[in-house]
Amino acid sequence: MIRRDLRFFSIVLTSIFWLCNLSFANTSHEEWYLKGKEAIRAKNWSLYQSAAQQLSNSNLKPYLEFNYLHARVNDLPETEIIQFLTNHRGADFYGMLSNRFFSEQLKKRNYKVILDNKPLLNTLSLRCIGYDAAIEAYNEFDSANFKKEWLSVTGIPGTCQKAETKLLASNQLTVHELTQKIMERLEKNYITQAERLINHLPQKNQGYYRYFVKLLRNPSSVMGEKTFYSDSSALYTQVIHAWSKNNSVAAQQGLDFLHARNLLEPKDYRYLRDRLATFQAGRTDVDNRLALFKAIPANEGSDAVWEWGFRIAMQEGDYALATTFLDRLSDSAKADEVWRFWRGYLYEIVGDTARANAEYRAIKDRFSFYGFLASDRLNEPYTALNTLVKERMSRPSTDNLPSDFYLALSLHNVDEEFFGRLRWLAALKNTNANTKHAASLLAEKAGYYNLSLMAGTQAKATGGLSLRYPSPYQITIESNLNRDPILTTPLVLGLIRQESLFHIKAKSPANAYGLMQLLMPTAQTVSRELKESKRESLYNPTANIRYGVAYLKKVESDVGACVPYLLASYNAGPHKVKVWKKHEIDDIVLWIESIPYYETRNYVKSVLGNTMIYHALLGKPARISDYLTCP
Structure with a gap:
């Protein structure tokens, strides 16, 4: 009886062991990586070791080890971390x-x-840790090497402050070297770092630089100064430059004040004059904006000046002056599709149809806002786009790509998107167009449309337009649009492409998240208005699209049923669009071209251009002019 029970128990143990091994065998490297990451978070070091062992033959293992060592940097023997760093330099x-x-x-x-x-201290920031260690351990300082590095950079990393203090105290820097570095830092607006150096100048030299530190911290105070330095155009330029970021109208007074006292070199004055003129061009509180541009000599203005002069002249209906400003553009600017379109438009206004059509035909086959608009002016189909859509795409094998492509996708699968993106970009850098095309197909199949788009854009494969303009989530978009009269699926796809390149976990420096790059407060408000009990994650594509489309509808009720207004609001905010509408520009194309923010102006044009491509890809023909009808 006992023997039979022991035999049964042995069979059970063997079965459990076999099932465990089967489970281990069926667990992929990516699953083991995720188990290892969770073990690190839970501080379950034995489970981590099991996971790391399962990854012994995987190129994911170094990334898991990095997470482990980073989490335990104060717990593990230094030799273990040093060995890892030595093995993985680069x-x-x-x-x-x-x-x-x-x-x-x-x-x-x-x-x-x-x-x-x-040898492991391979950056200035790390080498400064080395300088600090030598100072603290042996009171030794390699001033010669640090001075060489210090002179080669404008600002220094935070780790270098102690070494800089030591260098300054050593009296090895000449007054010329110090003043040169102070000037570099002031011109870059590194005011605090410049101040540290000023204290080490001879007393008689300090007043000059403290004077400019005060002005840079409070640029408007220049108007009350009684003392001026005639050989300081670069620093006075920096003062007005800093002032213009906050108030270009007031900065104009400062510019006139300094110019009247001959404190600016001609090139610096022209730079500031042009900068302030273009800043004021989009404001509604500036009287006689056109006069700013008419006063600039024809041989002095930059392209940006004449472009803004053109926009304002068009707004005021002065077509002769608008033509004059276009004539002043450089040859390269004149060749740009934007200004070719507008030259054609001016020819059209004066009745010169032949020359107008010649300008339109020169750009009509470009897949862009003005390219499509030129076709509309000619009343011609989007022939080049329709031809491209009909091209057949080859599908090369994705089995033998360079290993970095597969590693990049694996890293994305285990939520290491930062490292995955780096690997993907590195892989693309050293491959030919055919390999990039195959990589694009591989990423598309895996559902990483942003990576597919990157590779496809570089490959430019015949028939590969759908890789460069992916169109997932159509059902989700359409269900949320709910037959909205002006919002369409191609428009939302075009917006998503511009916002995130279809990267579901995109995060911007401004903390906008997901496909449609929503800010947390915006999403929270929309979720509440949708009567949801809890806002869903913005990395959930379905939720992100739901909130993004709802926000577009909300903006529509705020700025009007006009697609360019909606897109500009989505990028810059409805409050800005309400201000820009005060210019009362009847021509919506001119309104778009007159948007004061360069980013927003190009954003609106890019999304509308994308929209036309999506209409063609989805087999839903439309004209770009259909989106330019505003009440």
Whole structure:
């Protein structure tokens, strides 16, 4: 009986062991990576070791080890981390781990560890940790090498402050070297870093630089100054430049004030004059904007000046002056499709149909806002686009691509998108067009449309337009549009492409998230208005599209049922569009071209251009003019 029970127990144990092994065998490297990451978060080191062991033959293993070492940088033997860094110099994660590790060693006063591993200190920031360690451990400072590096850069990393203080105290810098560095920093607006140097100048030299520090911190105070320096055009230019960022109208007074006292060199005055003129061009509180541009001599203005002069002349109906401003553009600017279209438009106004059509025909086959608009003016089909849509695409094998492409996708699969993107870009850098095309197909199949788009755009394969303009989530978009009279699926797809390149986990520097790049407060408000009990993640494509489309409808009720107004609002905010509408420009194309913000102006044109391409790809023909009808 006992023997039979033992035998049964043995069979059970064997079965459990076999099932566990089967489970392990069926667990992919990516699944083990995720288990390892979760183990690191839970501080379950035995589970981490199991996961790392399962990845022993995977190129994902170094990334998991990086996460482990980064999390335990203060717990593990220094030799373990140093060995890893030595083995992975040049890896995507090297900078993150080396900065963290050596900074912690400095805090713990493990100076010997730092100094024994100088070859690993491969950036100025890291080398400054090495300088600090030598100062603290042996009161030694390699001033010659640090001085050489210090002179080669304008600003310094935060880790270099102690080394800089030591260099300044050593009296090895000449007054000329100090003043040159102060000037560099002031001209870059590194005011605090410049001040540190001013204190080490001879007393008689300090007043001059403190004077400009005060002006840079409060540019408008220049108007109350009694003392001026006639050989300081570069710094006075920086003062007006800083002022113009906050108030271009007031800065204009400052410019006139300095110019009247001959404190600016001609080239600096022209630069500031042009900058302020273009800044004021889009404002509604500036009287006689056109006079600013008419006063600029024909042989002095930049292309940006004449472009804005043209826009304002067109707004005021002065077509002769608008033509004059176009004539003043450089040859390269004249060849740009924007200004070829508008020259054609001016010819059309004066009845010169032949010359107008010649300008339109020169750009009508371009897949852009003005290219499509030129076809509309000619009343011709989008022949080039329709031809491209009909091209058949080859589908090369994706089995033997360079390993970095597969690694990049694996990294995306395990939520290491930052490293995955770096690997993808590195892989694209060293391959031919055919390989890029195959990589685009591989990423598309995996659902990473942003990576597919990147590769497809570089490959430019015949028939590959759908890779460069992917169209997922159509059902989700259409269900949320709910037959909206002016919002369409091609328009939303065009907007998503411009916002995120279809990267579902995109995050901007302004903290906008997901496909339609929504800000958290905006999404929260929309979710509440949709009567949701809880806002969903903005990395959820369905939720992101739901909130994005709802926000577009909300904006429509705010600025009007006009697609260009909606797109400009989506990019710059409805409050800005309400201000820009005060110019009362009847021609909506001219209104778009007159948007004061360069980014928003190009955004509106790009989304509308994308929209036409999506109409063609989805087999829903439309004209760009259909989107330019505003009540």
